[in-house]
Amino acid sequence: MIEKLLMSDQPIASHDSGTPENLLKFMMTGWATPPGTPASPVEGAERFAARRDALSRAFPGETIIVPTGYEKVRANDTAYRFRPGTEFYYLTGNIEPGNVLVFVADGERHAATLYCEPNPGKTDKTFFTDRMKGELWVGPRLGLPQTAQRYGVPTKPLGALADDLTALGRGPFRALRSTDPLLDATLPAQADRDAELATALSEMRLIKDELEVRELRRAVEATHHAFDDVVRALPAAETERTVEGVFNLRARVDGNDTGYNTIAASGPNACTLHWTRNDRRIGENELLLLDAGVEAETLYTADITRTLPISGRFTPEQRAIYELVYAAQEAALAKCAPGNDFLDPNRAAMAVLAHGLERLGILGSAEEALRDENLFYKRYSLHNVSHMLGLDVHDCAAARAETYKFGTLAAGMVLTVEPGLYFQLDDLTVPARYRGIGVRIEDDVLITQTGVDNLSAAIPREPDAVEAWVSSALEARPAGVHRPSR
Numbered sequence: 001m002i003e004k005l006l007m008s009d010q011p012i013a014s015h016d017s018g019t020p021e022n023l024l025k026f027m028m029t030g031w032a033t034p035p036g037t038p039a040s041p042v043e044g045a046e047r048f049a050a051r052r053d054a055l056s057r058a059f060p061g062e063t064i065i066v067p068t069g070y071e072k073v074r075a076n077d078t079a080y081r082f083r084p085g086t087e088f089y090y091l092t093g094n095i096e097p098g099n100v101l102v103f104v105a106d107g108e109r110h111a112a113t114l115y116c117e118p119n120p121g122k123t124d125k126t127f128f129t130d131r132m133k134g135e136l137w138v139g140p141r142l143g144l145p146q147t148a149q150r151y152g153v154p155t156k157p158l159g160a161l162a163d164d165l166t167a168l169g170r171g172p173f174r175a176l177r178s179t180d181p182l183l184d185a186t187l188p189a190q191a192d193r194d195a196e197l198a199t200a201l202s203e204m205r206l207i208k209d210e211l212e213v214r215e216l217r218r219a220v221e222a223t224h225h226a227f228d229d230v231v232r233a234l235p236a237a238e239t240e241r242t243v244e245g246v247f248n249l250r251a252r253v254d255g256n257d258t259g260y261n262t263i264a265a266s267g268p269n270a271c272t273l274h275w276t277r278n279d280r281r282i283g284e285n286e287l288l289l290l291d292a293g294v295e296a297e298t299l300y301t302a303d304i305t306r307t308l309p310i311s312g313r314f315t316p317e318q319r320a321i322y323e324l325v326y327a328a329q330e331a332a333l334a335k336c337a338p339g340n341d342f343l344d345p346n347r348a349a350m351a352v353l354a355h356g357l358e359r360l361g362i363l364g365s366a367e368e369a370l371r372d373e374n375l376f377y378k379r380y381s382l383h384n385v386s387h388m389l390g391l392d393v394h395d396c397a398a399a400r401a402e403t404y405k406f407g408t409l410a411a412g413m414v415l416t417v418e419p420g421l422y423f424q425l426d427d428l429t430v431p432a433r434y435r436g437i438g439v440r441i442e443d444d445v446l447i448t449q450t451g452v453d454n455l456s457a458a459i460p461r462e463p464d465a466v467e468a469w470v471s472s473a474l475e476a477r478p479a480g481v482h483r484p485s486r
């Protein structure tokens, strides 16, 4: 399939007729050639250049290869929408598919080259015949000179890459793997060296600069709008699919897309952590757990969860669990400060949850449950409360444990704070009245010089505020707009 995707000359699709030579000749003539307008530099060009410099300094004398990847086949000859490789984007700001960034050692430093698809305009028949790359099929692309202008890196045609890599592969090199199948097939894997490159690229992203923080704020703001949209749509929403659709509409309008598949989990589905089938009918007095994030045009994503009472009012059991998760989140937020362990917020949240579970009669002894050799509370809390957030929803995933999981919080880090409790329908250790309840509350926070800035603080979170938020939509609905009864 890869080969099929990359072929410049597609075979004629079974549903289409052929292209006679005369038609090709006709298609290649009679076009006004647009002037080669210079491309303006990408916003933040100097930051992308500084990141390339930092990477260059980390691996002197070695070739470094960072691809962005290709469109992936969804079915037959249709592809998923392309999303650039995170590391490649972080170094270039370039969002076009297929490109590869190559650093060749040049004395102490490197010379960087962007390999990209030329744009022959309408002088080459592929503009009309190539379903995957032709401009009449998929729209314009920059081409070599304008890519160089926009991203500030000299360019070479992608077609030259294989030969260049074969030559460069004779010397010391490191490649970012699992993004570009052609690259992986061309260069022999060297597990440790390649992993060190991935680690360096992840650890560079642990601290966000002001531009990145601005984009994360935008993503959170758009996500807030999307949550408001969902709350407004809730009174008439028949199924989880409506919730997903409403959220995702805002993501495509205000941003690039969702940062991950929207989790719209009603009732007991909230107890499935990554419920994305979203095919269930929503019931009257249930909770809706919505875990979703808008990805900005610059690919930075939010990751927010709110758990909403469909009726506008928590039942006593739902409120008991919600308040416990809320208290755990407050405890975790209080531990988000520079110099604290990355795991301090998690420890604080889990202590609150364990003691609350004891009070509810679900755990016999919180102390016993919290002991390292037991961790019994995890039967109900399932996951830790934080992960880094940025271009990837689970950002900096290749960072070493000592700089991330067992590292220290520092100003400029952006992370989630997201405790949850999940009581499975068939869990006999839980009183029946709590079974099927799942609650998660998730915010995105920036560690500052002095403490923490909750980027999503404006989205209602406190239990009364959540009830008021949902109720306001119920009161505002036009007469006759209601969820059809089952």
Ligand SMILES: [Mn+2]
Binding pocket: 303, 387, 416, 418, 442
């Ligand atoms: Mn999350």
